[in-house]
Amino acid sequence: MALWFEQALLPEGWRPSVRMILKGRFIDRIVHGIPPEPGDERHGPAFAGLPNVHSHAFQRAMAGLTERAGEGGDSFWTWREAMYRFLDRLNPEGLRAIAALAYAEMLESGFTSVGEFHYLHHDPSGAPYANPAAMAEAIAQAADDTGIALTLLPVFYAHSNFGGVPPTEGQRRFLHTPDSYARLLEALKPLNATLGVAPHSLRAVTPQELAAITALTPDGPIHIHIAEQRAEVEACLAWSNQRPVEWLMNHAEVDQRWCLIHATHIADSERNAIAKSAATVGLCPITEANLGDGLFPARAFLAQGGRIGIGSDSHIRIDAAAELCLLEYGQRLTHQARNLLTAPGQSTGASLYHHARKGAQALGHPPATLTPGARADIVTLRPGQPTTAARSGDRLLDSWIFARAQIDSVWCAGVRRVTAGLHHARPAIEARYTQLLKALLD
Structure with a gap:
């Protein structure tokens, strides 16, 4: 799978036009400063996911x-x-x-x-x-x-x-x-x-x-x-x-x-x-x-x-x-x-x-990072949103944390789990949860 990001936070810092190849659960290759190739999935700014301790x-x-x-x-x-x-x-x-x-x-x-x-x-x-x-x-x-x-x-x-x-x-x-x-x-x-x-x-x-x-x-x-x-x-x-x-x-x-x-x-x-x-x-x-x-x-x-x-x-x-x-x-x-x-x-x-x-x-595991060999835990911000307009690098993180810039997609271990801000299984999960709560709180 090939993903292309407008910019991405790599270990050496933010880089523009990042192309990333995923192989199974892991990141296989990364290059930056290049345009997307035909068939690449195109996304907004990307950074590694966070642990909830x-x-x-x-x-x-x-x-x-x-x-x-x-x-x-x-x-x-x-x-x-x-x-x-x-x-x-x-x-x-x-x-x-x-x-x-x-x-x-x-x-x-x-x-x-x-x-x-x-x-x-x-x-x-x-x-x-x-x-x-x-x-x-x-x-x-x-x-x-x-x-x-x-x-x-x-x-x-x-x-x-x-x-x-x-x-x-x-x-x-x-x-x-x-x-x-x-x-x-x-x-x-x-x-x-x-x-x-x-x-x-x-x-x-x-x-x-x-x-x-x-x-x-x-x-x-x-x-x-x-x-x-x-x-x-x-x-x-x-x-x-x-x-x-x-x-x-x-x-x-x-x-x-x-x-x-x-x-x-x-x-x-x-x-x-x-x-x-x-x-x-x-x-x-x-x-x-x-x-x-x-x-x-x-x-x-x-x-x-x-x-x-x-x-x-x-x-x-x-x-x-x-x-x-x-x-x-x-x-x-x-x-x-x-x-x-x-x-x-x-x-x-x-x-x-x-x-x-x-x-x-x-x-009990190393921090997520966007580097070859790391598990592909990736978060992207929605491209084109006003909150990130004319921003690059660390200002994107400032806008996400303090100005509520919206998340678009999330991959965990190489599998895309979130698209357009919503988990792919959310409808079924919500239905089970709602049914349960009605029984619990009745």
Whole structure:
């Protein structure tokens, strides 16, 4: 297959008139500065797809359902109780339908891979399904339905708070012992996915369980929620006399395989420790704003060489560009200045894009790139749209992130999955999803 782009972001920078030959899942050859040949598919500006480092696919069905004020004030914790209640009717078939819509929307927004932080394991009573891997297999099937590259992160969850406090009734569908979790991991190995592990949070595991779980994947990714809420920090201090990231750094070998999700409320010493560890911080600006979490100190962290990835988390809105825009805008509001997450004279949009692209480290694979031999994960912007008129190079990324330039096409592993901004399977996916939601919310 031969594709021709008006311009494309190659490893050496933007180049005009780029002709690319795909062979199976991969890019075979690239030349630039030449006109298209007869039979070439012609497209607008192109760049490599982004990784979504943090997803709870089932929460896509909750979008818009928790935006009514409660009597006693609302927070992450009241939202969590609403989420627990939502789970009561969800089965593997329903999870597949919801995840397929979420993954189609990710591809439409420029994400070509996803880390699924999957903790909905058991049936509504809390008992394992006859096939204990049924829910995780539904996630993998949804990824196959849509074509997105999947890193599956089954979650270990055993306790409701620090110090091994027993779980609550609302957490019954999440729970595992170290032995049952090891069996789950073994059952998931045949799936078409990169496999990692995910201790849910320090409050959901004991130190002994954390050590046992992380030892199960000597090479794969390790993801954990940490320091998302001030109440979590205070509870960790009461339990251990240490802050969450401080405790983790003192008790685990945190390295480049780790992804610390949110890490919102950290001290300077914790920020320095994360940067030195080469771990990725998984930031989800839209969800963090929706839940009232707070703002990660991204300006200081990136200035010292820290690594970040972005995720859509609760999927209140699935939009890669909007996540990056809000990441920058949060820093602008905090510091009352502009263009903060870049170097002097450099494009903010390009800097945000490149930081997010490198978040692929957290998913256990190299960043997508437009170069021979790389997997063909390609995003194009709609040619001729007013938002990109008379723009070239990094200004295209600025226009995509800050001015909502529209995506046209997306290829994942050499297969075109999105055309004219819509996933090819969207009609069927929408129909299944709509039917499911009518049953769930009736």
